[in-house]
Each structure stands twice: as C-alpha cells, then as structure tokens.
Amino acid sequence: MGTSEHSDADLAVDWQDLIGRFDRPEALALVLSGSYARGDANPLSDVDLVRFTAETAPSLPGSGSHLLDDRLVVVTDVPAGEVESYFVQPELAVGRIPGLRQARPLRDRDGVFAALQARAHAFVWDAAMQARADAYASRAMVG
Numbered sequence: 001m002g003t004s005e006h007s008d009a010d011l012a013v014d015w016q017d018l019i020g021r022f023d024r025p026e027a028l029a030l031v032l033s034g035s036y037a038r039g040d041a042n043p044l045s046d047v048d049l050v051r052f053t054a055e056t057a058p059s060l061p062g063s064g065s066h067l068l069d070d071r072l073v074v075v076t077d078v079p080a081g082e083v084e085s086y087f088v089q090p091e092l093a094v095g096r097i098p099g100l101r102q103a104r105p106l107r108d109r110d111g112v113f114a115a116l117q118a119r120a121h122a123f124v125w126d127a128a129m130q131a132r133a134d135a136y137a138s139r140a141m142v143g
C-alpha cells in the first residue's frame with residue numbers, strides 16, 4: 001500500500017462511542033470538524049470535536065486532547081459569545097466560518113448548530129467586515 005493509500009479500516013471511528021464519552025447535557029451541540037468532517041482524513045488525522053455551549057455553561061469535563069484507540073481526539077468547548085465573534089472579527093472569520101460550513105453535527109439539541117451553520121453559509125464579507133479587517137491588519141503590522 002502506497003503512502004497516499006489507506007483502507008477504510010484505517011479511518012474507522014466509533015462515532016457513538018465518542019458521542020457517549022464527550023456529549024454532555026450542558027452542550028447545545030457536539031460537532032465534528034476538521035479533516036473527518038471535510039472527508040479528507042488519513043490514518044494520521046486527529047478527530048476534532050467541538051462542543052457548543054451556552055455562555056453560562058460550566059466548564060465541561062472531557063475538553064482537551066485524548067488518545068483513544070491510537071487516535072488523537074481533540075475536544076474544544078466554544079461558548080455562545082465566542083461564536084458571535086466569528087461573525088464580526090475578521091481575524092477569526094477567515095478560519096472559523098469555513099470550518100462551520102464544513103462541520104458535521106453528531107448531536108444537535110434543538111437545532112442550535114443547524115442555525116449556526118446556516119448563518120455561516122449565509123455569511124458575506126461585506127464593506128463593514130473589510131473595514132474591520134483593514135483596521136486589524138493596520139494594528140497588527142504597525143502597532
């Protein structure tokens with residue numbers, strides 16, 4: 001088998017097990033992101049999980065990096081206020097909006113992630129966002 005070839009067994013992930021381990025009632029949604037969500041994972045890919053939470057949710061157990069069945073699983077908690085910043089801060093929008101568009105929900109209580117993903121798909125980089133991007137670049141480059 002060449003270095004760019006892999007079997008389905010190399011990429012097999014027990015999604016139900018991951019949901020059982022990392023979903024919490026306080027999480028509004030548990031979402032798969034990164035290479036597995038995009039469909040371009042390889043045997044060395046980590047599994048990226050995002051738990052979207054209410055702003056007032058306590059710190060949830062299980063966030064961080066875990067080695068499960070010889071696979072790295074990274075769990076990140078994202079409160080509602082941080083999500084809002086994705087849509088107004090250009091330095092976050094460039095990385096987070098594409099990720100939201102490509103992510104796959106594993107658990108989506110009350111359609112919270114579906115609404116967020118629809119918002120990401122509808123996002124347009126308008127003149128106001130460009131002005132914020134210009135101001136950010138100016139501060140970052142000049143000080």
